[in-house]
Amino acid sequence: MALHSAPRLGVVVPSGNAAAEPEIGGLVSPAFNVHTARFPVLPGKDLRGRLEKYNDVLPDVLGNFGGLRLDAAVVSCTGSHYLLTPDGDRALCAELSERVGAPVRSAALAILDTARAVGAERLVLISPYEPWLTELSHAYWESAGLAVDRVVKIRAGARFSPYDVTTDELVAQVREAELPEDATLLFTGTGMFTFDALAELGKDSGRILLTSNLASAWWARDALGLPAHGPDAHPLLRRLAERTGTRTGTPRADSAAGAGPEAAAAGRDAAVAVS
Template identity: 50%
Template structure:
């Protein structure tokens, strides 16, 4: 995961509830480079980052960075995960692959995309999902109060305020993109306001995939993580 992501590990721990052990490795810092080059670097160093676990016996690994995999497109993302799995000897999935798998299980064919990214990366995300067969009917951008973009600085109240202001008045499923924007408290409030509306996040999908993969590796059935 990115070195400054403050969200993925706490949300994984909460979603998984101690049913599996979670260990993390982080990509290196990339001082002085732009966003696109930073994301490209994450893809370049991903095999070595997985290698930081050494001889630790892992059942599965999730790459908790969606943005870097948007650059690969759905086919490149799938191929990279397949190569990493073959090299590691256990299943490896990106958070984007996990979203597609869980979305297929839920029967999703169209979503409203909620994105904290800069505009070009939001558009790259939208194109990724649509090329993967998931139609994006609307986009809700989530800028910061000062107009900037930083998933790690989006607060729960700020996200709720943005949804109140910009969310289409329908029951279309919501897809919250990225592993760095905190969403669990927001999902609880959305469920209170609109019971039954589907809302899927990158960390939710990743935790669900990881729980299933770990259960399969250990020869047992893995129940889905608790709903947030």
């Protein structure tokens, strides 16, 4: 598909998140063009205060895309949505989808979609968060029906800081945990770089390896009817599909989903013509 007519994926990220754009962009290219909006900088607020504010301002941040018609959008901040219940998250995203005129999904809900697609019912949570946020994450997954068998807390040096975890630190701490060969590992946090770690850890076993950004890309492709095992899909998406035997997408509730990138582009252009 020509660059000018490729579907547009909006990605909303925290101001200091350096991982979401390159990882999601790499995962969905060349099927999508990725466009980004950032949450505001909030000086004086602690982490929880920032996450709470993100949920408050999310409609306005999505509104900053203005006249740029999107075909789908991902809220690339799991932490703020862990403050919600899964049902509350779904309700918020449904409201945002109505306002934007395109499907909007949080990274947390995209993880649930992807876990369902690959048949995962239990997981090991790989978390670089501060302990209180890891506990919220744990509770979110359990509330959504995913059993959390174990939590592996990932440190950047001596502290918890998703943005600062190196590949060597991530790989070493996961391997030190000596996890079961058949475990599904969920690396939570859109701001933790994972590509190189997944490539290395993928050599160890046939475990299912999920990340926030990988799930976001899976959902975005699926929302437009593009299978994860397609010839243009990123190797990490194909690996996920192949290792799980997945050959179909997740069920889609919105009527526009599954129409394919050409139909999405045509619909977007029609919307522009009458706007």
